[in-house]
Amino acid sequence: MKQRMLLAALVSASLITGCGEPTDEVPTEQQPAVEATGQTEQEIVGGAYAYQNQFPYQVRILVDGGTWCGGSLIKPNWVLTAGHCVDGIDPSRITVVAGDHTITGYESTEQTQTVYGHAKHPYFQYISGAPVYDVAVILLNGSFWLNGAVQTIALPAGPAPLTAMTASGWGWPWGGAYGASNQLKYANLPVNSVSACDGWLARNLYAGLELCVGYSNGIEGGCHGDSGGPLAYGGRVYGVVSWGRGVSCDSYTAFADVSSHVSWIQSYTGP
Known part of the structure; x- marks a missing residue:
């Protein structure tokens, strides 16, 4: 029941269209001038190659069939990602792949879901070309089947430790x-x-x-x-x-x- 009420609120607030502006404004004291995007999307330099199913909560977000962003599976039908990953993008253009390992190869562990809608944080904006309040949630049209290759990850229970x-x-x-x-x-x-x-x-x-x-x-x-x-x-x-x-x-x-x-x-x- 609670989830149905939340879906109704998403629709009525026009937050899942993929191209609407936030319905709330940042309080005046938090409103520096919004500038054009000057910084760049980020991911992994250095490090190591993962082994199969090492990060079962990791998902790959595609737009028009091409790799676009990453995300975290926080519920079988909800993905956490960055606000700029969905900003201005219609949900019908997005698919989410879980259980993935290589982009070009197909693994038997892969599952794909289309997207019902998404919402970025209402205070999302760019300051000096870089995003702030840069979080978004994506609601899938179906639920991923959880197994050894596909798992959810929990949200924090407190502030991030310096580790x-x-x-x-x-x-x-x-x-x-x-x-x-x-x-x-x-x-x-x-x-x-x-x-x-x-x-x-x-x-x-x-x-x-x-x-x-x-x-x-x-x-x-x-x-x-x-x-x-x-x-x-x-x-x-x-x-x-x-x-x-x-x-x-x-x-x-x-x-x-x-x-x-x-x-x-x-x-x-x-x-």
Whole structure:
């Protein structure tokens, strides 16, 4: 019953059309000028290749049949991803693949679902060309069958600890690669204090909304290709790949801080 009520609210609020503006505005004191996108989608530089089914919560998001973003399966029929991954995109153009390992090869573990709708955070916007409140949820038309290759991941029960966490995705394996990694990759990356990113990226990060992840020299961390992918620790997803620095991918990666958005996420998905 609760989920049906939430679906009705999604439809009436026009939040799942894929092209509407947020229904709420950021309070005045939080409204810097919104600028054109200048930063780039991020995923994995360095790291290692995953083995089959190592990250069963990882999904691949396709738009018009091509790999577009990553995401985390948080319920059998709900995916968590980045707001900029769905911004302006009609749900009918999106499909989600779970149980995947290589882009070009088909694995018997793969499952595919079409999308009923999506909602990005109502305060989602770009500041100095980089997204903030960069989270979104995707409601699938059906539920994935959970098994050894496809599993959900829990939301945080508290703030992200300053420790090493695991990011995963199919993005560029190095800056300048100009193409996705065919095989799923991962890297174990430190979560730093937000101030560690000051001066390294296009703008300073917002404490409580973003996480500063990786290394100042970018030896491992984010690069283009699979925004929206997970940053996981202890069976929970604490971050969503959001943005970073330029084509070279040579510094820290900013992740959306999932712990700050749990209430908003659960207002759609339920607890």
